[in-house]
Structure formats: structure tokens, C-alpha cells
Amino acid sequence: MEERKCFICQNFAEFTSSSQHRDNWCISCRICGRYEISLEAATEIRHVAPDQPYLLSWVTRAASERENPLTLVRSNLKELIDSIALPDSPLAVIDNLILYVSKKSKMADTPIELPVMDYPVAYAKSDREFIFLINKAIELGYLEKAGGYYRLGLEGWRRATELRKTRYDSNHAFVAMWFDKKTEKYREAVKAGISNAGYSPIIADEREFTGNIMDFVLARIRESKFVVADFTVAPEERVKFSGTDEPENAKTKKGTRGGVYYEAGFAKGLGLQVIHTCKKENMSINRLHFDVMQENTIFWTDDEIVQTTVRLDNERLYDSSPRNLSEKIYDRIIMILGRGNLKPLYKSTT
Structure with a gap:
């Protein structure tokens, strides 16, 4: 063990070599808490948020307080900073x-x-x-x-x-998405990622309710710790009203998911973390609204929703990159919120 300056806050901290990764340091800092960092990340860290060095201190200390120290690598530095919900006052x-x-x-x-x-x-x-x-x-x-x-x-x-x-103490996660047979695999992939992270996914059409659907939706969002919102665009359809062939009496169905935007915005207004997802296709990416294009979105493909297996941490020591959407969702949750208190409820598919 040796004492050197913390890579994040530049105050003195305790350094030990990682027992699992030869090129990593395990650091115990009075300000930033405990975290592990690769040599590549250590050289890059000063360039990630030069005007806001406290951002990484926030996220590493929060994870340390949850007894779930982060491992900082070059590829996740910007993602960690983008994941922070900045205090609005x-x-x-x-x-x-x-x-x-x-x-x-x-x-x-x-x-x-x-x-x-x-x-x-x-x-x-x-x-x-x-x-x-x-x-x-x-x-x-x-x-x-x-x-x-x-x-x-x-x-x-x-x-x-x-x-x-x-x-703050909720173990629920609300999922805002398009309800259709075409999204069944996405639904299962997201549920597996959330459940394996220790939270209970809430999808509106899977719950019983009385009264107005939006009253139910907004109440469930209020009860949630975070929201997963999928901004994938559905192919548009022009549907005519019965009894007329006039085009002005037709309406467009599907397309951009206005409900998802509304629910994500409502959650943001409550100060909740919103994890954005979107299918990696031009039709969806090109129609993301300017206000959400700046968000750190998890893009997914059809191949990434076939399997919903979330590997254990010790199974990812030498291959930590996520293999499917479930692992992408799981990683993001663990990174910004920490593990929940619930046991997985949904079986993974392989």
C-alpha cells in the first residue's frame, strides 16, 4: 500500500494493486471513496470533465457508500458523468x-x-x-x-x-415503451436487466388498475426509483375514420411515441433517473427529438434482444463488455443507482 494523489480529486489517497486486473489500481480516498481504475482511465480522466472535476467524485463516492465500488475504465468515464442527475437547486x-x-x-x-x-x-x-x-x-x-x-x-x-x-427507497422501475407484439422481445430483455439488478419492473399493461390509465401511470412513476424509456419509432399508419374517405379525416397512428416522451419528461421533473433506450436503426435515430438526442442513450439491435442472460460479475472478469440489451440495462443501473434489494424475478433466456 502506498499514498499518492487521487486521480479524481488530487487529494492524497491510499493505493493498492488490483488482485484481479494487473494494470489497475484500487484506491481509497477520503473524498471520492473506494474505486478501482485502469491505467488508461487514469491518463484520460483529467480530460473528461476538466471544468467539473467534482462530477466523478460524486459518482464514485455514491457507489462507495452503497458498498458497490466502481471500476473506472477509459470507455465508461463519459458514460458515468452523463449518467449523473444534476441537482436542480x-x-x-x-x-x-x-x-x-x-x-x-x-x-x-x-x-x-x-x-x-x-x-x-x-x-x-x-x-x-x-x-x-x-x-x-x-x-x-x-x-x-x-x-x-x-x-x-x-x-x-x-x-x-x-x-x-x-x-429514494423504492425498488420499482417504471418502463415507458410501445405496447405491441413486435416489442415483446424488447420487453423481456429490459425486464431481465432490471430484475437482475435487484429491482421490480413495472409495465403499465401488465398491471391491473381502475379509473384513468394516465392516473395509474403517473402514480407508478412517482413510486419508482428510476424509469427506463424506449424511444424506438413504430412504422406510421394512416387510419381513416369510418364512414368517410376524406384524407383530412384520417389520423396517423404509431410513429414517434408521444406517451414515452411525456412519461420520461414527467419522471425527469420528479428528479428521477431516466435511462434512455432506442433501436439502432435510421428510422428511430433520425426522429429522436433534439431535447433527448443529447442524452446518453443505450442503442440496441434485434440480435441483442434474442438472449436475456445477465452474467454474474465473476463471469465477466475477462470479458466485461455487455453481450446483449439485458446486460446493457443491468450495467447502467448498477453504475448509476447501485443494486436493489430484490431477487431476480424473471428467468433469462439463452
């Missing part, structure tokens, strides 16, 4: 802080330390911003200071309870 950062304190508090009256080096746990950009937001949380009644330690106040416990009731 200081209040969102304070929410992260409240959840962290509530998780670390073993007893309600026992205060915990909040060292300035812990700023990534709240998705703060620096130790200075972290201190500022701690003071604001105290002003809001969320935190109480006890000497050099902190504990949740009554309002903090109330807020933590509200947050945990929604997306």
Missing part, C-alpha cells in the same frame, strides 16, 4: 444531505460528524459549498448542531421521511 443538495444524515444516524439523539471532505455525499461542488449548505439546513430547522457534530431536527426527520416515501 440548493434545496436538492440539502435533501441529499438530510438523507445522508438520517442513514448514518444510529439513534435519533446521537449526532454524527460531517467533515468537509464529505461534500460529495450531498452532491455539493466543494467543501466551501458543503459548509454553506449545512448552515442553511440548520436555518431551515433540518439540522441541529451539537458541539462539532450534527443531528436531524424535527423538521429534518419529517423531511427525510417524506423523501424516503417517494423515490
